[in-house]
């Protein structure tokens with residue numbers, strides 16, 4: 001690797017690697033932080049690990065990097081076993097780049113020294129040229145001789161990113177890389193990081209507990225819960241076809257309506273919904289997406305005798321909040337014990353107390369077996 005020098009303004013491309021985990025378990029005493037995890041990441045693909053606090057995301061990243069040994073199972077990078085029953089490669093032999101939540105910059109080294117640190121195998125002149133090129137690429141050419149403590153959060157994040165990417169790792173591993181940044185800066189840094197990862201074509205695994213961040217950054221998302229991967233897919237797959245209530249809660253705002261299966265279906269005021277795979281009499285949850293409810297103001301004197309058979313129900317707005325792009329409403333709906341929460345793009349002249357006709361997009365309704373309440377999953381969808 002004697003000429004790791006990128007043309008000005010672009011980062012040098014990596015030789016993209018595949019990453020595979022087969023049946024990986026990591027125990028601490030009796031507890032399994034990871035439990036039989038299988039995951040395959042294609043060369044150049046960006047996969048986000050998403051899940052609540054304590055579900056094993058960081059442990060999985062540490063196992064891939066070689067900081068942690070799996071208790072059992074196999075990790076392969078480019079089909080080469082780097083961890084397994086009879087083999088364990090340390091991090092420095094795996095061609096992995098690591099970026100942590102707190103950036104972990106060396107305070108006593110300048111920006112350029114921090115970035116050049118990962119290029120020890122190169123002659124000093126090449127090391128400096130490569131470090132300058134990547135710092136130029138991330139917009140820090142003017143800060144090469146600064147010390148990390150004099151930089152803003154966003155600048156420190158760029159240095160950490162440059163340091164991790166400059167050795168052209170086959171696999172980039174990032175642990176909550178944006179969580180230390182404020183919301184506006186986070187947006188910018190997500191875009192910049194994504195374009196750098198695409199440019200370098202590094203296979204990437206990014207840990208986050210923000211669904212929106214995962215949706216923005218990833219080609220696919222692996223959802224973790226209690227040490228297990230419960231679903232892997234594109235944002236669209238996970239949004240449209242969540243495999244469980246847990247996953248549904250992460251990807252859209254939903255009304256969870258308790259129900260019981262009778263005759264293979266769930267009868268509600270909005271009509272009957274199939275409950276495939278659920279036992280007769282089983283406790284279930286009907287999920288109605290907040291954006292899948294349409295409210296139409298009732299004209300004065302309009303008939304108040306609508307019924308579910310027409311797909312429309314009577315309702316009254318109990319409360320509403322204008323949130324810019326959307327209005328959030330609580331609506332008491334005939335035949336439902338609890339008010340429905342609704343997100344609507346327009347205000348449509350609605351006020352507290354307005355009478356409305358309510359229709360639900362049946363195709364987007366989901367039925368799941370009863371699960372633990374969302375409050376037990378810390379960090380489940382948190383964007384209010």
Ligand code: ATP
Nearest residue numbers: 028032033051052053054055056057058059060209
């Ligand atoms: P967070 O989002 O809060 O960082 P996480 O999903 O990254 O959480 P991990 O840090 O991977 O979760 O931890 C998974 C589980 O393993 C937790 O129950 C944690 O307490 C446990 N654990 C992690 N490291 C150790 C360790 N060195 N010794 C004992 N238990 C550990």
